[in-house]
Amino acid sequence: MKATAVNDRYAPISSIDPSSRHHRREHALMLLLMSPAVLVVFLLLIVPLTWLIGQSFYAEGVLSLEHYRRIFTEGIYWNTFALTFRISIIVTLLALLMGYPIAYAASILPQRWAMLVLALVILPFWTSVLVRAYAWLILLQRSGVINKTLLGTGVIDSPLSLVHNELGTIIATVHILLPFMVLPLYATMQKIPRDLLLAGASLGGSPLHVFLRVFLPLSLSGVLAGMTLVFVLCLGFYITPELMGGGRTVMASMLVSRNIQLYSDWGAASAVSVVLLICVLAIFYVVSRLISLEKILGVK
Amino acid sequence: MNKLSLSRIVFIGYVVLVLVFLILPVLVVIPMSFSDSRFLSFPPPGYSVRWYDTFFSNLGWMSAAKTSLTVAIATTLIATPVGVAAAYAINCSTHWSMRYLKIVLLLPLIVPIIIVAAGVFFIYAFSGMLHTISGLVMADVMLALPYVVTAVTAGLHGFDQTQEMVARSLGMNRFRSFMAVTLPQIKPSVITGAIFAFIQALDETMVALFISGGQNQTLTVRMFTALRDEIDPTIAAISTLLTATSFALVIMMAMARKQASAR
Numbered sequence: 001m002k003a004t005a006v007n008d009r010y011a012p013i014s015s016i017d018p019s020s021r022h023h024r025r026e027h028a029l030m031l032l033l034m035s036p037a038v039l040v041v042f043l044l045l046i047v048p049l050t051w052l053i054g055q056s057f058y059a060e061g062v063l064s065l066e067h068y069r070r071i072f073t074e075g076i077y078w079n080t081f082a083l084t085f086r087i088s089i090i091v092t093l094l095a096l097l098m099g100y101p102i103a104y105a106a107s108i109l110p111q112r113w114a115m116l117v118l119a120l121v122i123l124p125f126w127t128s129v130l131v132r133a134y135a136w137l138i139l140l141q142r143s144g145v146i147n148k149t150l151l152g153t154g155v156i157d158s159p160l161s162l163v164h165n166e167l168g169t170i171i172a173t174v175h176i177l178l179p180f181m182v183l184p185l186y187a188t189m190q191k192i193p194r195d196l197l198l199a200g201a202s203l204g205g206s207p208l209h210v211f212l213r214v215f216l217p218l219s220l221s222g223v224l225a226g227m228t229l230v231f232v233l234c235l236g237f238y239i240t241p242e243l244m245g246g247g248r249t250v251m252a253s254m255l256v257s258r259n260i261q262l263y264s265d266w267g268a269a270s271a272v273s274v275v276l277l278i279c280v281l282a283i284f285y286v287v288s289r290l291i292s293l294e295k296i297l298g299v300k
Numbered sequence: 301m302n303k304l305s306l307s308r309i310v311f312i313g314y315v316v317l318v319l320v321f322l323i324l325p326v327l328v329v330i331p332m333s334f335s336d337s338r339f340l341s342f343p344p345p346g347y348s349v350r351w352y353d354t355f356f357s358n359l360g361w362m363s364a365a366k367t368s369l370t371v372a373i374a375t376t377l378i379a380t381p382v383g384v385a386a387a388y389a390i391n392c393s394t395h396w397s398m399r400y401l402k403i404v405l406l407l408p409l410i411v412p413i414i415i416v417a418a419g420v421f422f423i424y425a426f427s428g429m430l431h432t433i434s435g436l437v438m439a440d441v442m443l444a445l446p447y448v449v450t451a452v453t454a455g456l457h458g459f460d461q462t463q464e465m466v467a468r469s470l471g472m473n474r475f476r477s478f479m480a481v482t483l484p485q486i487k488p489s490v491i492t493g494a495i496f497a498f499i500q501a502l503d504e505t506m507v508a509l510f511i512s513g514g515q516n517q518t519l520t521v522r523m524f525t526a527l528r529d530e531i532d533p534t535i536a537a538i539s540t541l542l543t544a545t546s547f548a549l550v551i552m553m554a555m556a557r558k559q560a561s562a563r
Contacts, residue, residue: 036385037382
């Protein structure tokens with residue numbers, strides 16, 4: 001805000017200058033400062049993405065939609081995308097159910113307790129994804145802590161298969177993505193003016209009523225940001241399903257990786273990538289019409 | 301009133317349960333790493349540091365650790381100045397093109413990481429940069445940029461730019477006035493950005509799975525391969541070390557921020 005104000009104040013000076021040379025030099029300098037960062041992203045992301053999109057329309061040396069036809073007609077591709085979306089929806093809903101109360105607690109608790117709650121969210125956030133997948137392997141295996149506790153207390157008679165399947169993938173993925181739900185939610189809730197809640201209560205609203213009619217609606221932009229982030233990240237998840245899924249839970253990203261590393265089939269890998277990318281960009285585009293992109297991405 | 305306090309107890313209980321769910325997996329690797337048994341039984345039958353010994357005396361693990369540290373340090377040293385320059389430009393310029401360039405810098409976060417990995421793999425295979433340290437550093441710089449730029453832009457928002465203009469009107473050139481006036485005041489956000497870059501480079505697994513190998517395999521790639529084959533407590537020891545590093549850095553970051561808000 002301050003920067004704009006300053007620039008506005010200086011704008012008349014440069015507009016008096018007939019050539020507006022000052023203005024152009026300033027802009028050139030800013031572009032120069034931007035260029036190393038933009039160059040890296042251009043060379044390592046935009047160039048290969050363009051190539052991938054091109055590859056997806058080539059099959060056996062000629063232009064064709066063969067790869068896309070296979071994605072939309074062959075069972076293995078169709079099932080993989082269906083599974084990817086199903087897991088992403090389940091994970092997003094579970095993360096919301098678990099994350100909303102945590103963010104709410106952090107926003108209403110006294111400072112000291114709120115800091116503790118946030119620390120418990122942020123510490124796992126900064127722990128390597130691999131470490132967390134490994135920890136879940138330890139906890140969920142047949143002779144793991146959870147099975148032992150359940151067997152010991154007599155809740156179950158034989159160990160449950162909690163890992164190397166879809167359930168294990170979902171548990172570990174929710175754990176890894178939960179902070180991405182809590183942090184945007186907390187950022188939004190923190191900005192809700194407390195006076196509004198007091199006003200609601202003073203007008204005779206019960207705590208539940210005040211929550212449902214005042215707090216909840218005002219927190220919805222955070223809900224949207226968190227759900228978008230978790231859903232989109234989950235669509236492209238690779239490491240967790242690869243380690244926790246036991247080879248049976250094949251998600252879209254694994255299809256990309258296998259087509260490249262096992263079969264060197266860039267055409268198929270590209271087409272899957274393009275479909276995945278279009279899904280992600282479409283979601284970001286729709287959501288960015290409602291809330292700003294920075295609000296979604298500015299968490300970490 | 302009684303009903304209210306009951307619902308409150310249920311709410312607190314639920315929150316505590318979710319927090320345990322969050323923190324338990326992070327903590328469970330610590331006792332496992334001090335186990336004296338080959339097997340991952342919990343709690344461990346006895347305690348020892350043998351898995352740390354295994355890690356520090358194994359040449360393969362040590363070389364992987366060295367690669368990862370080298371890459372993380374180089375990434376931090378490059379991504380921080382590059383990201384600060386970009387954030388400065390985003391903050392100063394009012395030109396319409398900046399809006400789009402800013403989105404370009406966020407792309408590494410928006411595009412699913414598997415697609416980023418496939419793309420970088422293709423470019424490196426084409427240019428002979430597979431299995432090189434410089435290749436790993438370049439890729440990690442790209443992935444770290446959004447974090448550095450976001451952190452530093454936030455820092456610059458709270459900074460009054462007229463101060464830099466005063467320094468320039470007194471005869472300092474732009475670079476010197478930035479170094480002498482602006483940088484000291486946005487230091488906490490620059491430190492935050494640098495720590496983001498370091499942790500992200502240290503933990504990065506997906507892109508490294510595609511582009512690292514041979515002499516230059518990263519720690520995370522070696523861990524990933526080991527995890528698929530056998531679950532050995534050595535990994536618990538490495539996990540504990542990695543987690544301790546991240547925690548130490550996050551605490552440093554929190555302190556830098558606290559110092560900033562105290563001023």
